[in-house]
Amino acid sequence: xxxxxxxxxxxxxxxxxxxxxxxxxxxxxxxxxxxxxxxxxxxxxxxxxxxxxxxxxxxxxxxxxxxxxxxxxxxxxxxxxxxxxxxxxxxxxxxxxxxxxxxxxxxxxxxxxxxxxxxxxxxxxxxxxxxxxxxxxxxxxxxxxxxxxxxxxxxxxxxxxxxxxxxxxxxxxxxxxxxxxxxxxxxxxxxxxxxxxxxxxxxxxxxxxxxxxxxxxxxxxxxxxxxxxxxxxxxxxxxxxxxxxxxxxxxxxxxxxxxxxxxxxxxxxxxxxxxxxxxxxxxxxxxxxxxxxxxxxxxxxxxxxxxxxxxxxxxxxxxxxxxxxxxxxxxxxxxxxxxxxxxxxxxxxxxxxxxxxxxxxxxxxxxxxxxxxxxxxxxxxxxxxxxxxxxxxxxxxxxxxxxxxxxxxxxxxxxxxxxxxxxxxxxxxxxxxxxxxxxxxxxxxxxxxxxxxxxxxxxxxxxxxxxxxxxxxxxxxxxxxxxxxxxxxxxxxxxxxxxxxxxxxxxxxxxxxxxxxxxxxxxxxxxxxxxxxxxxxxxxxxxxxxxxxxxxxxxxxxxxxxxxxxxxxxxxxxxxxxxxxxxxxxxxxxxxxxxxxxxxxxxxxxxxxxxxxxxxxxxxxxxxxxxxxxxxxxxxxxxxxxx
Numbered sequence: 001x002x003x004x005x006x007x008x009x010x011x012x013x014x015x016x017x018x019x020x021x022x023x024x025x026x027x028x029x030x031x032x033x034x035x036x037x038x039x040x041x042x043x044x045x046x047x048x049x050x051x052x053x054x055x056x057x058x059x060x061x062x063x064x065x066x067x068x069x070x071x072x073x074x075x076x077x078x079x080x081x082x083x084x085x086x087x088x089x090x091x092x093x094x095x096x097x098x099x100x101x102x103x104x105x106x107x108x109x110x111x112x113x114x115x116x117x118x119x120x121x122x123x124x125x126x127x128x129x130x131x132x133x134x135x136x137x138x139x140x141x142x143x144x145x146x147x148x149x150x151x152x153x154x155x156x157x158x159x160x161x162x163x164x165x166x167x168x169x170x171x172x173x174x175x176x177x178x179x180x181x182x183x184x185x186x187x188x189x190x191x192x193x194x195x196x197x198x199x200x201x202x203x204x205x206x207x208x209x210x211x212x213x214x215x216x217x218x219x220x221x222x223x224x225x226x227x228x229x230x231x232x233x234x235x236x237x238x239x240x241x242x243x244x245x246x247x248x249x250x251x252x253x254x255x256x257x258x259x260x261x262x263x264x265x266x267x268x269x270x271x272x273x274x275x276x277x278x279x280x281x282x283x284x285x286x287x288x289x290x291x292x293x294x295x296x297x298x299x300x301x302x303x304x305x306x307x308x309x310x311x312x313x314x315x316x317x318x319x320x321x322x323x324x325x326x327x328x329x330x331x332x333x334x335x336x337x338x339x340x341x342x343x344x345x346x347x348x349x350x351x352x353x354x355x356x357x358x359x360x361x362x363x364x365x366x367x368x369x370x371x372x373x374x375x376x377x378x379x380x381x382x383x384x385x386x387x388x389x390x391x392x393x394x395x396x397x398x399x400x401x402x403x404x405x406x407x408x409x410x411x412x413x414x415x416x417x418x419x420x421x422x423x424x425x426x427x428x429x430x431x432x433x434x435x436x437x438x439x440x441x442x443x444x445x446x447x448x449x450x451x452x453x454x455x456x457x458x459x460x461x462x463x464x465x466x467x468x469x470x471x472x473x474x475x476x477x478x479x480x481x482x483x484x485x486x487x488x489x490x491x492x493x494x495x496x497x498x499x500x501x502x503x504x505x506x507x508x509x510x511x512x513x514x515x516x517x518x519x520x521x522x523x524x525x526x527x528x529x530x531x532x533x534x535x536x537x538x539x540x541x542x543x544x545x546x547x548x549x550x551x552x553x554x555x556x557x558x559x560x561x562x563x564x565x566x567x568x569x570x571x572x573x574x575x576x577x578x579x580x581x582x583x584x585x586x587x588x589x590x591x592x593x594x595x596x597x598x599x600x601x602x603x604x605x606x607x608x609x610x611x612x613x614x615x616x617x618x619x620x621x622x623x624x625x626x627x628x629x630x631x632x633x634x635x636x637x638x639x640x641x642x643x
Contacts, residue, residue: 008111019630020540021076022116024533025161028069029120031526033157034131035062037124037149040156044145061523065530070164072534076541077109077168078175102173109172113165117158124157125149138518198245205241208234216596224596231596235589236289243288243585244281280542284582290535291586294528295616296593299609301524303594305517306608307601312513313379315398316437316506319476319485322492323439324501326353326465331501335488339471342484347473350376354453354468355460356442357418359395359427365446366466367418368435369453373445377472379433386449387411387426394447396430398438416446419460423452431602436468437504482507532616536623539579543631551635564636571632579624587613 035058038044044055129147136144212235215227322335332349339347354367373394374383386392392411411426427446434445448456457465475481485505492503554567594609 008107018112020537020627021073022112022119024072024076024530024537025069025112025116026119026123027533028065028072028530029117029157029161030124030127031530032062032065032069032160033121033124033149033153034128035059035065035523035526036156037128037153038131038135040150040152041145041148057519058523061527064527066160066164068527068531068534069161070167072537073164073168074171076534076537077172105173106169109165109169113162113169116165117161120161121154121157134522135519138515138522201241202245205238205245208238209242210238212238213592216592218596219599221600224599235292239288239585239589240282240285243285243581280578283538283542284578287535287539287582288585288589290531291583291616292589292593294532294535295586295590295609295613298521298525298528298616299590299594299605299612300597301517301521302612303597303601303605303608305514305521307603307605308513308517309510310379311399312509313506314431314433316504316509317376317378317433317435318437318470319473319481319505319507320347320471320488321437321504322469322488322501323504324467324469325463326467327462330467330469331492332469334491335469335471335503338488338491339484342480342487344473344475344480344484347471350470350472352436352468352470353457353465355418355457355464355466356439357416357446357456359414359416359425359444359446361415361417363395363444364439364442365395365416365444366436366439366442366468367453367456368445368447369450370447371450373435373447376435376470378435382432384428384430384432386447387428391423391425391452392449393425393427394430395427396432396434396445396447398434398443399431416456418456419464421456421459423456436470437506439502439504476507477510482511532619536620536627539582540627543575543578543627544634547631547634554635568632571635572628575624575628575631579620579627583617583620 039055039058039062041055044058128149132145132147212231215231215234216224218224218227320335320339322331324331339345350372352368352372357365357367359365370386384394386394393414393416395414411428414425414427416423416425425448430447435447436445438444473481485507488503489505489508492501550571554571557567557570558564590609590613591606594606598605
């Protein structure tokens with residue numbers, strides 16, 4: 001039989017072991033192909049404003065994907081070759097030369113690489129249109145980008161991943177070449193020491209993780225920012241120590257509970273897990289840290305998308321606002337004509353005549369009566385009451401406060417100056433969102449009692465008064481509303497002084513935040529999915545690296561009279577622990593990271609993190625289901641006996 005036929009048969013015989021390797025590699029090839037096609041698209045080389053920045057961002061994501069994939073291929077292939085060293089040693093004893101052995105491994109690598117490239121490129125070509133449509137929608141382009149994947153895209157993908165597979169194959173061949181026949185045969189026969197609990201490592205791990213959690217829980221944003229790198233290092237090292245020593249301590253404690261331990265399932269599960277968790281402690285710890293990084297990164301991007309979109313609404317809550325001198329002819333009819341020209345017919349209009357002023361001579365404000373503040377749409381539904389007294393006021397800022405105790409503050413005496421007149425006030429700060437779009441010289445709003453507001457406006461000079469007109473409509477996120485806002489901004493670009501008029505809208509800022517961070521989220525999710533798939537595949541490989549040993553263990557249990565159903569329950573419990581403990585630990589790390597992010601954002605963002613975690617948990621459970629099905633079928637051979 002020719003060597004390539006032997007290699008093809010080996011690949012098919014070990015298809016269970018190759019499944020995760022092939023699937024993860026093919027998925028990475030698909031994403032890299034799609035991202036390369038987008039990065040090299042002619043329209044992203046300057047076809048619209050910001051196109052080059054988008055292209056650079058996608059290219060950077062492609063580099064990250066390539067790096068993750070390379071490390072995964074190298075690690076996985078090394079583990080796979082190590083698990084087959086005994087097989088290679090037996091071949092050598094049967095007279096197979098080292099050159100023939102290396103030729104078989106080379107053919108096997110070639111088959112798997114060709115399959116991964118073919119599947120990845122095929123699915124990449126299949127989903128290319130969908131990705132281009134999504135990118136076009138996120139960028140707010142009037143038409144979807146035409147689907148293009150020129151020769152450069154194919155050549156770059158083949159060159160990058162072809163070189164990866166070639167390097168990994170050569171690395172494996174060198175490993176085999178440097179191993180003696182005795183080393184190959186004895187690769188799986190290393191004696192296992194009884195797991196020993198080292199209390200100082202457990203204590204150190206606990207202190208590191210607890211210290212990292214405490215630092216992440218500090219209420220001071222500056223401390224959080226300075227602690228990002230130290231906390232990450234502390235929690236990562238602490239996880240490695242705790243996963244190993246904690247598992248030993250827990251399982252030893254379960255062994256001492258005779259009422260629990262000396263039952264069929266706990267006895268078999270705990271006794272075998274003691275060695276498995278000891279051997280795989282570093283892998284499980286690294287998996288937990290990787291999952292924490294994935295969940296935190298995606299949750300952070302998702303949170304920033306929501307936060308910055310909300311910030312845009314805080315600064316400019318209204319889709320259409322016109323500010324003009326009160327003593328000049330109004331342009332309201334012109335604005336409404338433009339709205340109708342773009343197909344916008346149903347809106348609610350609010351009018352306000354007001355003035356600008358300064359608080360303490362340094363903070364520019366636009367005066368707003370409390371009745372107007374309570375009746376218009378804002379970023380927050382919270383309507384605060386004014387401080388007691390006729391001179392109580394709310395000073396509303398256009399951004400989020402960084403002081404967690406601002407709600408408990410007492411009113412502060414301030415002075416309001418309008419046209420040379422001074423008015424004493426008792427002021428409370430507020431960060432719930434402006435009631436009007438901010439102006440260049442009045443970025444804040446001052447909410448006054450209606451009576452005081454009317455008095456100040458009446459006492460001001462007519463040439464200081466401004467007419468503010470607001471149009472609210474339900475479908476302000478539509479393309480028609482965006483086009484109308486763009487046209488009106490170009491028509492009324494001036495400042496509201498003299499005869500000038502100023503039109504402002506939340507739509508451009510909101511869409512810029514959503515499209516920018518939405519694109520980042522879109523790219524980041526698929527990068528994280530590649531990282532996630534490779535992380536899960538590491539656990540898959542650990543199972544199949546030890547499958548021959550597991551088969552011998554279960555065979556001995558079967559000879560002792562343990563039923564097939566009980567054996568399946570044991571294998572199920574063991575694999576569940578190996579798979580889901582890292583996810584739970586990673587979720588806990590990510591929860592504290594999101595708590596720290598909530599301190600920076602001055603709002604609760606844990607629900608964003610848990611939403612993301614729930615999505616990844618669904619993928620994780622699906623991956624585990626497929627993994628266990630393949631594992632049990634390979635372990636049992638699909639027969640009534642294990643072997």
